[in-house]
Amino acid sequence: MTLHHLLEGPASAPPLLLGPSLGTSLALWDEVAPELAISHRVVRWDLPGHGGSAGDLLGPGATVADLAGLVLDLADSLGIERFAYAGVSLGGAVGLHLAVHHPERVTSLAVICSSAHFDGTRAWQERAERVRREGLEWLVESADARWFAGDFTVPELVRDHREADPEAYAACCDALAAFDLTERLTDIGAPTLLVAGREDPATPPAHLRQIADAVPGSTLVEIPGASHLAPAQCPEAVLAALRTHLDGTPRRGMRVRRAVLGDAHVDRAQARQTPFTARFQDFISRYAWGEIWTDDTLTRRERSMITMTALVAHGHYDELAMHVRAARRNGLSHEEIGAVLLQSAVYCGVPAANSAFAVAQRVLAEEAGETGKPEGE
Known part of the structure; x- marks a missing residue:
């Protein structure tokens, strides 16, 4: 009872x-x-x-x-x-x-x-x-x-x-x-x-x-x-x-979300928010970013590598582009991102990795053009 x-x-x-x-x-x-x-x-x-x-x-x-x-x-x-x-x-x-x-x-x-x-x-x-x-x-x-x-x-x-x-x-x-x-x-x-x-x-x-x-x-x-x-x-x-x-957890989650994904991306997501999507946006900030990404058991670099692998495995290439940018903000080099995608080819399949490399190459090239830094950095 x-x-x-x-x-x-x-x-x-x-x-x-x-x-x-x-x-x-x-x-x-x-x-x-x-x-x-x-x-x-x-x-x-x-x-x-x-x-x-x-x-x-x-x-x-x-x-x-x-x-x-x-x-x-x-x-x-x-x-x-x-x-x-x-x-x-x-x-x-x-x-x-x-x-x-x-x-x-x-x-x-x-x-x-x-x-x-x-x-x-x-x-x-x-x-x-x-x-x-x-x-x-x-x-x-x-x-x-x-x-x-x-x-x-x-x-x-x-x-x-x-x-x-x-x-x-x-x-x-x-x-x-x-x-x-x-x-x-x-x-x-x-x-x-x-x-x-x-x-x-x-x-x-x-x-x-x-x-x-x-x-x-x-x-x-x-x-x-x-x-x-x-x-x-x-x-x-x-x-x-x-x-x-x-509301401390959602606020903390929003801070981490902005640090990893960038203000521009989060601002666009917030601007597109409607009453229909508001609870989903709150869920993302509160749970994914406020509880998972704030857990210091893994570093943000490690979380980026895991996230990219999962997105390759499921074919979520739009999300992958976002997280390639996030991986750079979390300190991964071009070579390390490439190594993660190569590892994914073994366990997720070559076609999936082929598409992932195409997405990553485009994102990294765009980033190099924006910053003026060489792609190999």
Whole structure:
């Protein structure tokens, strides 16, 4: 049995998991997730005993590690190996745990109105004990004051709080009581965004500043007028912060794309972009250039050689012309390009290599004419 969840966005888009706060449901993200789903495969999930998730997924003495395990089980069930993650409060603590203990799974992290610790164990243990005795009604009465600034409210979230399973809620309190990653924050290597609500009494900005000061290269955004459930009260501000944070990969990919293919080529491709092709162009910048070409396991010279060989094998000669030029920008000499095509003749076939040599000779001659440099250089 997995956590109840909601999938939104293109199946081919990069996955983004959104975690909720204690006492809420995936409805917490209603004003933000649909916009994020334009460019991401968004997976919203419910805590055990909250929303649509079964209460028996978590028991007494639970830890944030247990919740993180359930999130990984969910990702595995959906075939998601690596993902961006954003979470609020307890959902943010889950993200911190994943980034520290499962860094190979987390491509980026956003921690919203959360903390590396939740002010010790006693208050949470007392809350868990009382919830087990009396249920949740006494907490529901103060939900608006704890969650929102001013007179703002979201009736659906208050209703979800009232309908949560008390035992599962108490188990989540146990997890918060035991949580403290203060000494492990420097281990986080994923690009990290911290979002604080300036009116948040539960996890005030100082808690987020503590994380920002410890996590290398992290970014802190404070939202005026926001309390603990910032995505519900100030969705536009949260969305803007998340978009800036999550768009780092496409921006990086576009930089590499321009460096390899040249500004003129990329500008022409962008100028020809239409609403019909826009998502494909985004896919290229985000995936091919933002993830594959930015991976430093292989050098750009090596990637050029592999790419030219693959294009010869499949007869993609227009693309080959583009990548012969790219190979020169990546430092390959005329002789090295010729050696790659000769190697391709052995494994891809002489006719394919014959056409490839013709394409490459034309491109290199054009390049020599443009630069005035001899062809043999």
